[in-house]
Amino acid sequence: MTIDFVLNGKPQKTQIRSGDRLVYVLQKLGDFPSLIPDCLGGNCGRCLVFMDGRLIYSCLTPAFKAKGSSIVTYEGFSATEDCKDIIYGLKQASAFPCNFCRKAKIMMIADLLKRIPLPEETDIMEQMSIVSCPCTDPVSLAKAVLLSAECRNKRKFKRADK
Amino acid sequence: MRISEIFYPNSLGDLLELLKANPELLIVAGGTEVVGMQASKSLSFPAQIASISHLPELQKTTRSEQYLEVGCCTTLSGLLTLSSGALPAPLPQVIQSIGNPAIRNTATIGGNLCCKRRFMDLWPFLACIDAQMEIRSLHGNRWAGVSHLSDDAGLPQFPEASILTRIRIPLHAPNFSFFKKLGNSRFPSPESAYFVCMAEISHDKIESFRLIFAGERAFRLKDHEATLIGRRVPLSQKDIQPIVDYYSAEFVEKTGNDNYQFNALTEESLGRISGQ
Missing domain, CATH: 1.10.150.120 ([2Fe-2S]-binding domain)
Structure with missing residues (x-):
């Protein structure tokens, strides 16, 4: 299925599968060195992003939940x-x-x-x-x-x- | 990887129609419970999933003099950000013991209550304070005590083809509460359990008493709770010991386990009621 959302201020439209974790979908959309999930269990923090202004573990978030949201990675945040x-x-x-x-x-x-x-x-x-x-x-x-x-x-x- | 069909219902009515057509539909709000259990790179879901966290009618919060009413998709962080005094003690403490701030940004009150495989943090506390929940189905809506999420055998239950929409939390909680979380895992594990004891003490007398222990099963002795009403406090050790022994024996009979921690916590809570 296709979902759209805003990533670091830019609209994105991408294909996902129901079982995709958000972190892997984001990785495919650009060069994000901050997103290197290690534990897939909400421990290491190497997948943290802001989704609609709230800090979340993108490894613990199914990609389909990103539909219509606004996501900011460290790369987007670092310029602020x-x-x-x-x-x-x-x-x-x-x-x-x-x-x-x-x-x-x-x-x-x-x-x-x-x-x-x-x-x-x-x-x-x-x-x-x-x-x-x-x-x-x-x-x-x-x-x-x-x-x-x-x-x-x-x-x-x-x-x-x- | 099995490909599931994902639905984004536009309203509660749409969701109920979906649920009627697909009884096995998995309803996902925060998703922390279903995702936290899976360690593989790809997630596995049933054939149909409905994502509901975007539905505004499930996120509303209203407050009256006696109750706080929250939508099932309210996140745990959202609950904590309500103005101070909006939540009865020790609910903020119970919520803060769940995961960490980033997990609470995603996890919802509805998800915490509707876990099918075990009881999670909020249920014993909300059952102790007689919180109510609104259950909706295509046949209408009804309010029931949160305690109905446990069946006669103490196992989690939820009515078929229905959805939990709102939770009504009484603002007045008993003036004595003792809460302890067992287990050391960020996500519920087989050793996770929650012990809650609450009592209303007035004029050195027990006016109400509740004690719940919940993990994979819930344990509560409603009839015995009633027998403690009217007792004078402080209770002496001579008064406390028979109560602890009774709870302990019933616990073994109902759960098949002799749980040292449960016995110790029961004794500790009764001691605290007595100011010992």
Whole structure:
């Protein structure tokens, strides 16, 4: 069957089979190095995408559910100011996720800050369970989230100069 | 890979017609339960699937003074984002124990309740607070207690050619609650189970008492719950032990298992009611 949806801002029309996982369908539609599913069980986070603004595991999503939706991969998200804030926060906190999970962790932080602009420690710890890779110590990562939040909130909620 | 036919009904009426024509139709809202169980690259589904998460009538949330009414396609994250105080305690805690935020962005309340192979996190809690569900079929709609999702033998059941459309959650929950999730898996596994004990304590007296343990089977002693009403609290250890022994013996008889965790949790919850 054919489904249409928007991928990183561009309309797509593609053929799928009923048993296709979304991540494999997306992989066929372009060069997306962030989408390399490893576990197919919602653990590694290497298939995270935003679907209609919500972070989901595309390996756990049947492709037919994408019909009519808007999907953003890390490649689409990386050009945004929100992504730059997160990269800034990670650098400032000296939190350097490994190549295996870096993009997934950036998507994970982006989702948290979108939902909770000023997250508390419990929110951060809970969000970290989305990506299982233990390469970064939780304290540095939590610091990075707070620095990213500060940077993002300054930019988004800056008061107009008098 | 078997190719299934996929339907995107435009309305609830369309969905019910589809269900009548295809009794084996698999209704998918979030899909986390059916996909989470499969480890292969390609997914396997029955011959016909209906995707329903786009139907607006199944996502509505309304609130009255006494109830919160949510559509079956409301995601678990969606429930958590309702204003604070909109959910009775400890429902937010129960929801937060499910998967992680990315899974809760996809999983729905309807999917959590309608799992055919076992009970999942929300059922024991919603049954304890007498939540109601709306069941629709081509013959009409009816409201029934969520507890009816368990048959006499404690196994999950759901009426044929029907769909769960709305869940009505009472906003007032008993003033004592104790909830424990067993098992260590992100997705329900054979060792996953949920223990919920709730009681209304007023003027040092038990006004209502509920205790449910659910996994692949549900265990509840409604008649025995009634015998605890009117008891004075705090209960002494001498009062608690016979209750624990009774529950333990019934548990063995009904489920065929001697579950140490169940016995310990029963004792723990009764102790907490007594402030021990």
